[in-house]
Amino acid sequence: MSMIRDLRAAVRPQLRKDAASGSPYESTRDATAASAVVDCAVYRDGRRVPSEKPLTPHEAMLDVRRDGGFAWIGLHEPTEDEFSGIAREFGLHPLAVEDAVHAHQRPKLERYDDTLFTVFKTIHYVEHTELTATSEVVETGEVMCFTGRDFFITVRHGGHGSLRALRHRLQDDPELLAKGPSAVLHAIADHVVDGYIAVADAVQDDIDEVEIDVFSQPGKGSPRGTDAGRIYQLKREVLEFKRAVSPLLRPMQLLSERPMRLVDPDIQKYFRDVADHLARVQEQVIGFDELLNSILQANLAQATVAQNEDMRKITSWAAIVAVPTMICGVYGMNFEHMPETKWEYGYPTVMVGIAAVCFAIHRTLKRNGWL
Helix, strand or coil: CCHHHHHHHHHCCCCCCCCCCCCCCCCCCCCCCCCCEEEEEEEECCEECCCCCCCCHHHHHHHHHHHCCEEEEEEECCCHHHHHHHHHHHCCCHHHHHHHHHCCCCCEEEEECCEEEEEEEEEEECCCCCCCCCCCCEEEEEEEEEECCCEEEEEEECCCCCCHHHHHHHHCCHHHHCCCHHHHHHHHHHHHHHHHHHHHHHHHHHHHHHHHHHHCCCCCCCCCCCCHHHHHHHHHHHHHHHHHHHHHHHHHHHHHHCCCCCCCHHHHHHHHHHHHHHHHHHHHHHHHHHHHHHHHHHHHHHHHHHHHHHHHHHHHHHHHHHHHHHHHHHHCCCCCCCCCCCCCCHHHHHHHHHHHHHHHHHHHHHHCCCC
């Protein structure tokens, strides 16, 4: 099977169980070592070069310079001291190194001499049983990639977005890895964008839930509409999502349209597919933002209508109560010469009159929809 036909299947993220003990895909890093280096390996002709002991980045680069291939080094939240030696070894630009160490960067693509520096924002959907005004819906991380002629370095920030499974899948396709570091760059870009698609689907479910809550008819005794805080919190999370997706569209277009010496021509055309998927996610996120604006406005309008209905009911009952209040107030005055005060049937006549007037007012207000 050709590399072209297998490319999409090789880089698509899928659930995969960890390999059994002794698998050739297991990381060579000592699990007990306190190091930022998650994995370090040399790939030659698309296959991982076995080593008897964990490789250091320096040893990996010496191997590459001696026998060819490329080195793939994965790091997780390195400190300046931990990354400075690697930066000197591979000739990384100080500005890119500073961005990689301190993180909190916008998605971007920059070229420094013979190195491409790419920043991806990873998005993780936070599972929750109920959406509240303080629920965290999405969680962000970062993956910085240094792409050179004979090396590929990833610097990951955040507690999610591990690339271990992706490395395993790529190692299952030596023909693809033989294309060099640009094949790894494409795989990571595709992996990140596929994560966006999965998160967009989950966020859509949350928005649907809020929309149903806003426009559903509340039962007796249940509150009208939904809490505006929930909508606003979801809107903030969508904005965080948008900040990760929108800036990445331009870098993907550059990788797919502009010829670059560090990107294999057979790989470059597949960045166009990543850019198309990213554009679709961007449209979804923009739609989420606009839909949440409409839902929030509808919720506020419903609250205003509900308040007006309550005020009409209060006003209606106040008008009904005003009748006996006025009559009783008049006849409660302590004047000796008042009409009908000595009449035998005065009291029952007044009570019947009050009841009749109140009933007439109630019927009129009920007919007009005030009660």
